[in-house]
Structure formats: structure tokens, C-alpha cells
Amino acid sequence: MSSRTKSDWPVELRGVTESIVTTLGPNELWNVAALGLHTGNPVTAKTWGNTRTRRNFHRQGGGVVQFTHDPVDFVDATLSIREEEGAILDSADAWIEVEAERVDSGESGGTNWEQWELTPVESEIRTEHVPTVNRGFSAIVEATVAVSRLDVDAYDTAELRARLDYFEEVARKCGGERERQAFDRIRELTEW
Incomplete structure (x- = not known):
């Protein structure tokens, strides 16, 4: 619909917005992987472990972030090794080429991570x-x-309460202000 060169994102980001990123590998194929985008100025993302995305960010300095409605593409990006000849998936409703600059690194639970600043x-x-x-x-x-x-x-009430505790943690960590307000409402409206 529209193509543009500008320094903003093609969608509204809030909390942690899930996306698919393609990064060019040394074999000249585009690796397809899931990438959580952390809202802020600038937008950041973390790579965990010695992934292809991390290595390709180091090699190429960026990639193509994509927003798709296709659940199969998301599963493949998350759980399989998928490589494509082109950078943009057919299912992408929008995409944005980004430069990726490593701004932090650390270790959590025995896994190394790197934080990347993403510049459109x-x-x-x-x-x-x-x-x-x-x-x-x-x-x-x-x-x-x-x-x-x-x-x-x-x-099973105990199992449901454990699920609710988990869902609350995810909503508060990965959601935006409205998701946090929504969970407050769940607590207000229920005896949970």
C-alpha cells in the first residue's frame, strides 16, 4: 500500500510486540526468526543464546522486522530453522528494515543475552x-x-489459579498500560 523511508515504525508498538525478523546469513539466505520488540525510544530487542539472529546482527548490522497475521509463519519462525531467498515473507502485512546496534549484554539463568537498539x-x-x-x-x-x-x-481450581498467576505476570511484563489496567479490572471483578 505505501512504501516510505522514514524513522518511525509502520505499526503502533506497546509493551513487547511480537514480530518476525529476517537476517541475512553467510549462505546468502535470510534466516526467519521470532523477535520481541520492546517499546521505547529507541525500540530494543534481545537475542538469547548463540542464535542465527544474533550472529547475523553482528555480521550484517540489521535485518527486516515483519508483522504478520499468519500463525504458521510465527510457529516456523520460533521453533524451526527456516531460511528464505528473499527478506520479506509473503504473509507480511508490514515490514521495516532496521539497523541493529548492540547496546548491552549479560547472562540470565545460564543463558547469554544481548540487547539491540533497532533504528528504522x-x-x-x-x-x-x-x-x-x-x-x-x-x-x-x-x-x-x-x-x-x-x-x-x-x-481444577488450583490449576486455574496457577494459570492466572502466570497470565498476570505476562500481562504486566509484556503488555502496555491498557493490559495492566485490564488485569486490575480482572482482579476487581472476580474473587480470584
Whole structure:
């Protein structure tokens, strides 16, 4: 729909917005991987372990972040080694080429991580509406399902409460202000 060169993102980011990133590997193929975008100015992302994305960021200094509605592409990006001849997936509703600069590193739970500052270079919006995936919002949806089943005999209350604790942690960590407010409302409206 529109292609532009500017220094902003083609979608609204909040909390941790999930995306797919392609990075050019030494074999001249584009590695496809999931990448959580941390809202801020600048937008940042972390790579965990010795991944292809981390190595390609070091080699190439960037990649192409994509927003897609295709759940299969997201699963493949997250759980498999997928390489493509082109940088942009057919399912991408929008994409943005970014420069990636390492700004921090550390270790957590025995895994090394690196934090990257992502600077927009060029972007394209390919559809009228570009959906984004925010883990905080997804946790809210799952929490409402769990809460609705608390008083149903067919469900284990202790298991549902453990799920709710987990969903609250995800919503508060990965969501934006509205997701945090939504979880506050869940607590206000339920006996959980």
C-alpha cells in the first residue's frame, strides 16, 4: 500500500510486540526468526543464546522486522530453522528494515543475552490494517477464559489459579498500560 523511508515504525508498538525478523546469513539466505520488540525510544530487542539472529546482527548490522497475521509463519519462525531467498515473507502485512546496534549484554539463568537498539531505515505497509501481537493482550484473553471457569466443577481450581498467576505476570511484563489496567479490572471483578 505505501512504501516510505522514514524513522518511525509502520505499526503502533506497546509493551513487547511480537514480530518476525529476517537476517541475512553467510549462505546468502535470510534466516526467519521470532523477535520481541520492546517499546521505547529507541525500540530494543534481545537475542538469547548463540542464535542465527544474533550472529547475523553482528555480521550484517540489521535485518527486516515483519508483522504478520499468519500463525504458521510465527510457529516456523520460533521453533524451526527456516531460511528464505528473499527478506520479506509473503504473509507480511508490514515490514521495516532496521539497523541493529548492540547496546548491552549479560547472562540470565545460564543463558547469554544481548540487547539491540533497532533504528528504522525503510518500511512498507502492505495492507489496510496491520495486526500486531502483544503477549500481554493474549494473556488477558487467556486469563478471562480461566477466570470464567473458576466455579465450574469440571476444572481444577488450583490449576486455574496457577494459570492466572502466570497470565498476570505476562500481562504486566509484556503488555502496555491498557493490559495492566485490564488485569486490575480482572482482579476487581472476580474473587480470584
